[in-house]
Amino acid sequence: MRVIQDIADQLKRSKNILLTCHTDPDGDAICSLLALGIAMEEIGKEITFYTESPIPAIYRFLPEVNRITHTLTDVEKFDTAIVLDCGELERIGKQASKVSSIRTVINLDHHITNGGFGDLQLIDTSCCATAELVYKLIKEIDHPISPPVALCIYTGILTDTGSFRFSNTNRAAFKICEEMMAMGVEPHRVAQNVYGTYSLNRLKLLNHVLDSLEVSEDGKLAIVTVTREMIKKTGTGPEDIDGFINYPRSIEGVSVAVLIQELSPNNYHVSLRSKEMIDVAAIAKQFGGGGHFNASGFSIEGGLAEVKQRLIQAVSGI
Numbered sequence: 370m371r372v373i374q375d376i377a378d379q380l381k382r383s384k385n386i387l388l389t390c391h392t393d394p395d396g397d398a399i400c401s402l403l404a405l406g407i408a409m410e411e412i413g414k415e416i417t418f419y420t421e422s423p424i425p426a427i428y429r430f431l432p433e434v435n436r437i438t439h440t441l442t443d444v445e446k447f448d449t450a451i452v453l454d455c456g457e458l459e460r461i462g463k464q465a466s467k468v469s470s471i472r473t474v475i476n477l478d479h480h481i482t483n484g485g486f487g488d489l490q491l492i493d494t495s496c497c498a499t500a501e502l503v504y505k506l507i508k509e510i511d512h513p514i515s516p517p518v519a520l521c522i523y524t525g526i527l528t529d530t531g532s533f534r535f536s537n538t539n540r541a542a543f544k545i546c547e548e549m550m551a552m553g554v555e556p557h558r559v560a561q562n563v564y565g566t567y568s569l570n571r572l573k574l575l576n577h578v579l580d581s582l583e584v585s586e587d588g589k590l591a592i593v594t595v596t597r598e599m600i601k602k603t604g605t606g607p608e609d610i611d612g613f614i615n616y617p618r619s620i621e622g623v624s625v626a627v628l629i630q631e632l633s634p635n636n637y638h639v640s641l642r643s644k645e646m647i648d649v650a651a652i653a654k655q656f657g658g659g660g661h662f663n664a665s666g667f668s669i670e671g672g673l674a675e676v677k678q679r680l681i682q683a684v685s686g687i
């Protein structure tokens with residue numbers, strides 16, 4: 370039997386389902402979580418949404434988004450956990466081991482570096498977004514896609530393909546989004562929320578981040594840094610950083626863009642983006658992280674200068 374059928378059957382059998390995704394969730398993680406959860410509720414399941422990190426302001430227009438909790442208790446009550454958009458279970462954050470204690474853990478993902486955790490895995494790297502997998506799963510369950518679910522699926526695909534600009538943009542992206550539009554999704558409204566409504570403080574933060582730009586001598590590597598001081602000074606939060614890496618990425622001649630985010634003293638999260646045939650998932654893996662061919666990340670300890678040096682070395686080695 371196909372895995373997708375097994376997962377559909379498991380969900381139909383479940384009564385109480387936990388849905389979760391990775392820390393610092395992006396549009397696709399949040400939208401996949403909401404789309405599948407809403408659809409499960411429509412077929413009569415008890416559902417709980419959990420993310421460790423807060424939801425960025427630009428995604429707070431999504432249906433049921435206020436039901437996402439950031440504390441996890443009573444895990445005994447769940448018969449199934451669905452982990453979305455996570456290459457490893459640990460990406461859920463501090464509650465990963467609690468989630469893994471749930472009787473059936475389903476791993477739904479599109480990352481090339483997915484290690485295959487869980488009891489049932491649906492990992493398809495040809496999917497443009499986890500939201501594409503969620504769409505296919507809801508179809509497999511043979512449940513009609515409702516307008517709120519359509520809005521989430523559309524937004525997940527839109528954001529993960531960078532508005533149909535990144536190399537993961539496939540025919541399914543257009544096909545599914547067209548179908549979601551037929552269900553009532555209004556692209557200009559989604560775009561207004563996701564790309565056209567930023568706080569003034571976020572813009573001030575961007576100013577600092579752009580100021581930190583460093584480009585390698587050969588012009589191929591561009592690095593920007595976000596310190597905790599910048600966040601504090603501008604009254605922003607880590608969720609305001611989403612999208613900043615596209616600035617160094619857009620520089621002519623740059624093939625690898627890096628955003629280094631200070632999490633705590635000597636502890637950083639590094640985001641990597643590449644153009645064309647440079648495999649940044651492989652670079653992230655060297656540092657214990659993962660992701661996609663053209664978009665990846667990892668966490669690292671050390672001084673900022675040392676982190677940059679190690680990165681420059683790793684990038685020059687490819």
Ligand code: 5GP
Nearest residue numbers: 456640641658659660661664665666667668
């Ligand atoms: P971002 O740079 O937006 O945090 O992440 C880019 C891609 O890399 C995403 O697909 C994300 O899931 C993945 N990624 C980011 N950080 C990590 C990490 O620490 N570990 C793993 N395995 N993947 C990561």
Ligand code: MN
Nearest residue numbers: 395397398454
């Ligand atoms: Mn994601």
